[in-house]
Amino acid sequence: MQNILQEIGIHNYLFLSALLFCIGIFGVLYRRNAIVMFMSIEIMLNAVNLLFVAFSTYHQDAQGQVFVFFSMAVAAAEVAVGLAIVVSIYRNMGSIDIDNLKNLKG
Amino acid sequence: MSLTILFYILAAITLATAFLTIISRNTIHSAIYLVICFFSIGGHYLMFNAQFLAIVHIIVYAGAIMVLFLFTVMLMNLNKEDEPHKPILSKLAAVISLCLVALVLLAAFIKAQQTVIPEYVASGEDYQSIKVLGQVLLDDKNGFMVPFEFASILLLVAMVGAVLLSKKEKLN
Numbered sequence: 001m002q003n004i005l006q007e008i009g010i011h012n013y014l015f016l017s018a019l020l021f022c023i024g025i026f027g028v029l030y031r032r033n034a035i036v037m038f039m040s041i042e043i044m045l046n047a048v049n050l051l052f053v054a055f056s057t058y059h060q061d062a063q064g065q066v067f068v069f070f071s072m073a074v075a076a077a078e079v080a081v082g083l084a085i086v087v088s089i090y091r092n093m094g095s096i097d098i099d100n101l102k103n104l105k106g
Numbered sequence: 107m108s109l110t111i112l113f114y115i116l117a118a119i120t121l122a123t124a125f126l127t128i129i130s131r132n133t134i135h136s137a138i139y140l141v142i143c144f145f146s147i148g149g150h151y152l153m154f155n156a157q158f159l160a161i162v163h164i165i166v167y168a169g170a171i172m173v174l175f176l177f178t179v180m181l182m183n184l185n186k187e188d189e190p191h192k193p194i195l196s197k198l199a200a201v202i203s204l205c206l207v208a209l210v211l212l213a214a215f216i217k218a219q220q221t222v223i224p225e226y227v228a229s230g231e232d233y234q235s236i237k238v239l240g241q242v243l244l245d246d247k248n249g250f251m252v253p254f255e256f257a258s259i260l261l262l263v264a265m266v267g268a269v270l271l272s273k274k275e276k277l278n
Contacts, residue, residue: 004153005226007109011219013150016117018211020124025207027128029200035133035179039140042171043124046147049163057154058226060233062242065159066250069243072166073257077264079171083178084271090182091274 005057013054020047034086034096038079045075109153116153119146133179137172144168158236 020043027040049068056064090096123143127136144167151160232238243250 003155003228004109004113006228007107008113009219010226011215012113012117014215014219015212016120018215019121019208022204022208022211023121023124023128026200026204029203030128030197033133035175036128036136039127039136039175042140042167043127043143046144046167050147050150053151053154053156053159057156057234060229060231062233062238065156065234065239066243068159069162070250070253070257072162073261076166076170077260079174080264080268081271083174084268087178087181087272096182 003057005054010054010058013051017047017051017054020044020050032097032099034089034098035083037098038082038086042075042079045071113150113153116146116149119143120150134176137175137179140175141168141172144172154234156234158239 024040024042024044024047027043028037031037031040049071052064052068052071056062056068086096089101093100120143123139123146127139127143130136130139145164148160148164148168151157151163241249243254245251
């Protein structure tokens, strides 16, 4: 079976995942909207998943892809709980700007 | 050759939509761009011949997670673009940290590409069809049986926690 690694090397996927991960980090630092920060975390998780699949194909071993399944389950659980927390923050504070969450500062 | 062109097109779409997700000020637009980003990553999985993973990725991310995001955004009435401007200093700090992280990661990978990583050789054996994936996942002896069961417990706990957190508190 032909796949992409026979035409271009694994390093292209290394660079793509690294750039995608950096964009995710940038999103967490740049925005104050909690939902967009969650989306950035999803982008970071996807970058790592993409690299898992790339190296699973590179080493011709299915365990990398199996790990991606577990990573997806964790991502789904994280989004469910995180968005529930965001909803309850919105209900209490009236906004989801994370700069308003200063109650623990004293 | 056509796969190479397809890779570059998909990679450009992935990076551009991921960036637009973060840049766009309307949260609904961010969610739509994120859906396109997830679809292009699914296209990458298809190019690796990981069909099952591509379908699961589309279902879980573009289906379940994005519906959750969109429902939350619509519940909060956030599309009035009232996000206050961040101080310019912290934006500058974010850009500088982006550049530094990208520099470190890319430099390490370029170095690794020159020295460590050998060429890819296809052995022709079947390693990523659904049959093999199921055997690796659910094998009795050296499979992932226990993590598989724990994933179900994790999802159950997450469901209970989400319901408990988003339930309205009674005013006493």
